[in-house]
Amino acid sequence: MSHVEQGEHDATNAYQSLSETTAHDDPRWAFGTGFEDGLSLGEAEITAPVPEGVDAADLAAYCQMLGDDALIYSQQLSEWVANAPELEEEVALANTALDLLGQARVLLARAGHVEGADRDEDALAYLRDQAGFRNVALAEQSDELDFGRCIARLLIFSTWRLALLHRLLDSKDPVIAAVAGKGVKELTYHRDYAARWALRLGDGTEESHRRVQAGLDWAWPYVEELFRTSDEEHRLIEAGVAVDPAGTREEFDAVLAQVLDRATLTRPEVPPVGTIGGRSGRQGVHTERLGHVLAEMQSVAREHPGATW
């Protein structure tokens, strides 16, 4: 009996001690959400020097590309919270959104540091306008709570990003290499999750087959952009910091072919979304969707300029 009371007493004590605890001395406050426990990547590494021979502006831009893809995808994926078809899917999709958000935070913090203009992860996430974002169009699309779209888009995105991160494990930038190290494990899970559902939906019922195929047809026009190489990337490939996205196409095609075949799905034959004067997401030229995404994401932060949260 005494140990039972002790148990309750302890829990109550932890609760009562709340008002004595301050925000800054207790690392448990941010458990699972900070850099330290998230990536075992301390502040010191975010501030690592720019590798020799690398243009700082190019590196900042590249970290933004990789970071914005993750941030905006995470934002759009979190539309599924409280809307998923089953509780297991709630947990899995929220977890995927959290993984990507974690990657985004480190990459944006790195971008801000390298840029040297005193912008932190939040300044980059909340105070840039549309044209300042460098994510690909696929990341900013909404699944509109259609699980067929969700799986098709996630399969494409995670297959591509996993191929990129694999090749970034040896990046000369220590922060990018560290993000890749953790990200490969995360993206392996995301891709596996999407592929398993592609099989279930593709080879499930007539309706599920139709809907996941429609999801693929919807997402496919955004695929070509994933393999376009920007000027910054071209320069950073030389320096051993970036990888050429064009070089991941073969792996992407092989993985998709394998999954689609087993899932009895057809690779869509649809024209890609066009560019404007050769410019698209990497150059800050987006689809109409991004304005709405940012309007939501940035609303509270911009209502309270200078506030800390």
Place this chain on the structure above:
Amino acid sequence: MTATDERSHPAFEDEFQATIDADQRIEPRDWMPEAYRKTLIRQIAQHAHSEIIGMQPEGNWIGRAPSLRRKAILLAKVQDEAGHGMYLYAAAETLGVDREELTEKLIESKQKYSSIFNYPTLTYADVGVIGWLVDGAAICNQVPLCRCSYGPYARAMVRICKEESFHQRQGYELLLAMVNGTPAQKAMVQESVDRWWWPSLMMFGPADGDSPNTQQSMAWNIKRHTNDELRQRFVDMTVPQAEALGVTLPDPDLRWNDERQAHDFGEPDWSEFKAVISGAGPTNAQRIAHRRRAHESGAWVREAARVYADKQAAKKREVTA
């Protein structure tokens, strides 16, 4: 007389009561009175539904969280709630009901969830106040459930309480940051506390005189304290925390009573409570419609998973045949 009632042999009944009296656990395979089973199913289902419905008011702010750290904390918290729902539905399943059946009852409004989630989240401060007051009240209610007589429920609660207390700290930490921030942030916290204080007190249920199920639940060691005892404990814990935050709790009758060594406080508006639990709160219809939409629009996905699993099983049988 049903078959179950015929099984209510006095010897089983005695053994059951002896287990309860010795403060030991009843496990799924043990004999238990039908009324005990029904009470537990009702309570665990209500608790599971609360976790799932509770994802909506907080999920409302994930897309707008004002810093990436806050976004990660909120996303992780809402994900935990889905996880809690899963453990609790699994605990209910040990009593012979399944998740699908319980979800149907929820969306047909045949089972309840915590009245608190029938209030809207109107500002980002609400995310912090839900953590501090709502999760705080939930912890007061739930810590004693870790000693509940039904084993699977008690074990689920141990895990849930750990995570809840963590969520409560995070909520409080958000509020601390806000009250130390701009005047607008501080005002936002006070406005939020003004809206959530009374609904939080109502989370403990009606006054003891109006709580018909309490005595039986206490006799079965499902419940350990009365509603009013828990409410008092919550108020006594919360007052110093409010002082530390520099916010005012909106109750003119709230004051320390030296004789009782406890706080006196005002009476919640029980007519509002009754309206909310009978379906007429600010967001009852919205919450259920949302849950129904999510469940129904996921039907084709769940069906596809079943059909696919059947096809795979049939293929395996062909191979082994």
